Amino acid sequence: MAKEQKYPNLFKPLRIGSVVAKNRINFEPTAISCSNADGSVSELDIAVYSEIAKGGYSMINIGGCTPDSKTGRVTITGVIIDEDNMIPGLARLAKAIQKYGALAIPQIQHPGRQCPMPKGSIMSTNDQVVKLPWSAGHEIVFANAEEQGKEIRAMSTKEILDQVELWSLAAWRCQAAGMDAVCLHAAHGYLMSAFLSPYLNRRIDRFGGSFENRMLFTLSIIKEIHNKCGNDFPVIVRYSANEWVPGGIDTEESKRIAVALEQGGAAALDLSQCIQETPGAGFDPMQYSEGWTLYSAEAVKPLVKIPVIISHAMRTPEFCESVIAEGKADMIGHCRQALADPYWPTKVKLGKPEKIRKCISCLTGCWQESLMAKKDIACAVNPVCGDINFYNMDKEKSSRAMKIAIVGGGPAGMEAARWATLRGHKPTIFEKKNELGGAILGCCLVPGKEKMKWYADWLRHEIRDLGIEVKMEHEPTLEELKKYEVVLNATGAVSYVPDVIGLKERVVPLEEVFACPKTTCEFYPKDSGRKNRKLGEKVIIWGDHYAAADLVAFLGAAGKDVTVVTDRKEFGSSVEVIHMYVLRKRMAQGDAEALHSRPYKYPVKVLESSTLYEIGKKEVKIIDGNLNVTAIEVDDIVTCYTKSNTALADIFEKVDAAGIPVITVGDAISPRNLHAAVKEGASFSLALDPDHCIKNPNNALIDDLPIDVKEQLGF
Numbered sequence: 001m002a003k004e005q006k007y008p009n010l011f012k013p014l015r016i017g018s019v020v021a022k023n024r025i026n027f028e029p030t031a032i033s034c035s036n037a038d039g040s041v042s043e044l045d046i047a048v049y050s051e052i053a054k055g056g057y058s059m060i061n062i063g064g065c066t067p068d069s070k071t072g073r074v075t076i077t078g079v080i081i082d083e084d085n086m087i088p089g090l091a092r093l094a095k096a097i098q099k100y101g102a103l104a105i106p107q108i109q110h111p112g113r114q115c116p117m118p119k120g121s122i123m124s125t126n127d128q129v130v131k132l133p134w135s136a137g138h139e140i141v142f143a144n145a146e147e148q149g150k151e152i153r154a155m156s157t158k159e160i161l162d163q164v165e166l167w168s169l170a171a172w173r174c175q176a177a178g179m180d181a182v183c184l185h186a187a188h189g190y191l192m193s194a195f196l197s198p199y200l201n202r203r204i205d206r207f208g209g210s211f212e213n214r215m216l217f218t219l220s221i222i223k224e225i226h227n228k229c230g231n232d233f234p235v236i237v238r239y240s241a242n243e244w245v246p247g248g249i250d251t252e253e254s255k256r257i258a259v260a261l262e263q264g265g266a267a268a269l270d271l272s273q274c275i276q277e278t279p280g281a282g283f284d285p286m287q288y289s290e291g292w293t294l295y296s297a298e299a300v301k302p303l304v305k306i307p308v309i310i311s312h313a314m315r316t317p318e319f320c321e322s323v324i325a326e327g328k329a330d331m332i333g334h335c336r337q338a339l340a341d342p343y344w345p346t347k348v349k350l351g352k353p354e355k356i357r358k359c360i361s362c363l364t365g366c367w368q369e370s371l372m373a374k375k376d377i378a379c380a381v382n383p384v385c386g387d388i389n390f391y392n393m394d395k396e397k398s399s400r401a402m403k404i405a406i407v408g409g410g411p412a413g414m415e416a417a418r419w420a421t422l423r424g425h426k427p428t429i430f431e432k433k434n435e436l437g438g439a440i441l442g443c444c445l446v447p448g449k450e451k452m453k454w455y456a457d458w459l460r461h462e463i464r465d466l467g468i469e470v471k472m473e474h475e476p477t478l479e480e481l482k483k484y485e486v487v488l489n490a491t492g493a494v495s496y497v498p499d500v501i502g503l504k505e506r507v508v509p510l511e512e513v514f515a516c517p518k519t520t521c522e523f524y525p526k527d528s529g530r531k532n533r534k535l536g537e538k539v540i541i542w543g544d545h546y547a548a549a550d551l552v553a554f555l556g557a558a559g560k561d562v563t564v565v566t567d568r569k570e571f572g573s574s575v576e577v578i579h580m581y582v583l584r585k586r587m588a589q590g591d592a593e594a595l596h597s598r599p600y601k602y603p604v605k606v607l608e609s610s611t612l613y614e615i616g617k618k619e620v621k622i623i624d625g626n627l628n629v630t631a632i633e634v635d636d637i638v639t640c641y642t643k644s645n646t647a648l649a650d651i652f653e654k655v656d657a658a659g660i661p662v663i664t665v666g667d668a669i670s671p672r673n674l675h676a677a678v679k680e681g682a683s684f685s686l687a688l689d690p691d692h693c694i695k696n697p698n699n700a701l702i703d704d705l706p707i708d709v710k711e712q713l714g715f
């Protein structure tokens with residue numbers, strides 16, 4: 001049996017209007033925020049999108065292309081298609097995608113009220129300032145942004161008609177550039193979505209009020225695109241099939257929209273979820289399980305003949321195959337999964353699904369630290385994503401195998417070992433504990449964070465399959481490390497107890513609460529007797545960042561009465577915003593949209609700008625920013641304060657002094673997150689060159705030397 005027959009439906013072609021997609025796996029519209037400052041297509045745009053096409057996605061949807069940069073750029077580095085001089089760049093992008101057999105499909109999007117550029121006089125359907133609890137669109141905003149001048153105004157009729165012309169002109173430019181179709185962004189609270197939505201559209205003219213009036217903007221644009229590009233030019237519409245707000249689009253309304261769009265000439269429907277007020281549903285953090293959006297496709301599909309595309313948190317080939325096989329949708333879509341592993345379709349087709357690096361829905365790399373932070377796209381588990389150096393690295397085998405000691409078997413160490421091996425080096429991992437995984441391991445205990453284990457397991461399988469030497473329960477000595485050519489310090493972070501008066505010994509280290517007890521796990525060290533420290537009912541979580549947020553989720557779900565004491569102004573301000581949005585709802589004994597977890601027994605109390613002042617036998621005194629001291633009684637205190645691990649600092653210093661470069665990565669530099677650990681581990685292996693393995697005076701590895709300097713330095 002040919003291997004692809006295991007998933008026969010995923011690899012069937014699909015007609016979308018006048019074009020044919022070669023399989024049923026769509027790359028969903030994704031704004032990768034990598035374009036040139038003037039909005040023209042960059043080399044990085046081409047590298048990212050063409051890699052996903054190469055991986056076998058049949059349609060590549062280039063997200064967030066603005067038809068009118070003067071009134072609304074989607075991200076500050078999104079593609080602009082409001083001038084003809086953007087056509088050559090678009091044409092190069094189209095060719096780079098089509099080279100791999102995929103259809104190239106820009107998504108036309110006006111951000112409307114969620115506009116990062118321009119800053120003032122922002123256009124929307126109406127002038128009401130909508131409260132966005134976490135952002136004003138594609139950017140992290142200062143506190144109370146509304147009061148500080150985020151001015152939103154209702155569009156005039158002329159401006160609406162101008163937009164119809166501008167969107168259709170943008171589509172024409174895409175067609176002129178050789179793109180195969182366009183997609184209209186009518187989801188997530190952006191401009192077109194704000195017209196469709198009965199919740200957002202409060203206009204009282206012909207573009208608001210009745211269903212027909214709310215459809216008018218979108219239908220006029222489809223019509224005008226067909227006028228300019230011909231009726232054959234496919235127009236896909238992506239809209240939110242459920243907005244999760246009272247009075248917003250719900251399943252019933254989404255059915256009416258689907259029928260109206262088909263009648264209005266749409267070639268396919270791509271169903272999404274949410275507006276910005278309900279980001280849980282839109283950007284599915286880890287808590288959302290595979291298939292949760294399927295209900296919307298099942299409702300809409302029987303009513304239309306055009307293809308229905310469904311996405312959100314779809315990760316496993318079996319599930320995706322079943323969606324098509326059971327006729328629930330015509331095509332499945334990936335956004336983040338393709339960033340985490342662009343080769344998902346090829347791996348499935350070639351019968352290697354276990355090699356897929358699944359997206360863990362963490363939103364740190366692709367969302368928090370790229371799009372929201374005005375930076376190029378990235379992925380926490382895929383260091384290649386959005387980094388031109390890594391796209392070239394694949395070709396770089398080392399001229400000689402170097403002996404590398406990697407101290408620490410967490411994500412940074414494992415990723416460094418993986419890339420080093422792929423480049424032809426010989427790494428050895430030294431791991432103090434009896435299991436590889438580092439800080440990720442505790443995540444198995446945190447409800448909603450189980451996906452972290454996907455990545456831990458993927459890495460552990462790769463380490464095994466690549467035959468990388470691992471010395472478990474082994475802390476290296478100076479003599480051992482001196483046998484290597486270069487040493488990586490990936491020893492991570494450890495918890496500590498900040499300065500406090502009284503019974504410091506009552507404070508429990510975070511590591512004792514998060515000792516993963518998953519005995520059923522394939523990698524669980526047999527007979528290790530590892531146990532989690534049991535805590536009393538009333539617990540103080542002392543500290544912040546991911547450790548504290550995870551502990552809240554763990555202890556809250558376990559029925560503990562939790563008080564968080566953080567010295568930050570706002571709890572969780574360094575944790576990914578949409579995860580914090582969900583967690584805050586849980587802390588208040590509720591849940592985010594479409595989630596139905598059992599409420600915590602107690603609401604979680606948070607004392608911000610505060611710290612522990614004195615610890616007594618039962619009573620704990622807490623001091624706030626105004627130096628007020630309050631006392632509460634608790635059973636246990638857990639510290640979530642972490643600092644880089646310096647246990648081997650002396651040895652590393654001596655190794656370095658002996659002329660063997662020691663490079664530090666990940667939390668061993670400072671506690672951050674998975675994204676930083678993976679990127680720095682992989683970057684270390686990218687930089688390794690056996691011809692000149694030296695550090696510069698700033699302690700950074702020199703990855704490349706000009707030929708004359710090489711000679712001058714005696715290499």
Ligand SMILES: Cc1cc2nc3c(=O)[nH]c(=O)nc-3n(C[C@H](O)[C@H](O)[C@H](O)COP(=O)(O)O)c2cc1C
Pocket residue numbers: 028029030031032062063064107185187238272282283284311312313314333334335336337366367371
């Ligand atoms: C970095 C990033 C950029 C996105 N850009 C767009 C976009 O331009 N247009 C759009 O319709 N949706 C956009 N989305 C939403 C995704 O298309 C998708 O609906 C969502 O991520 C859930 O699907 P997934 O689990 O396959 O990622 C974006 C999501 C992310 C994470």
Ligand code: SF4
Pocket residue numbers: 336337339340358359360361362363364365366367378379380381382
């Ligand atoms: S950063 Fe996280 S959510 Fe985004 S693509 Fe990578 S693994 Fe998925």
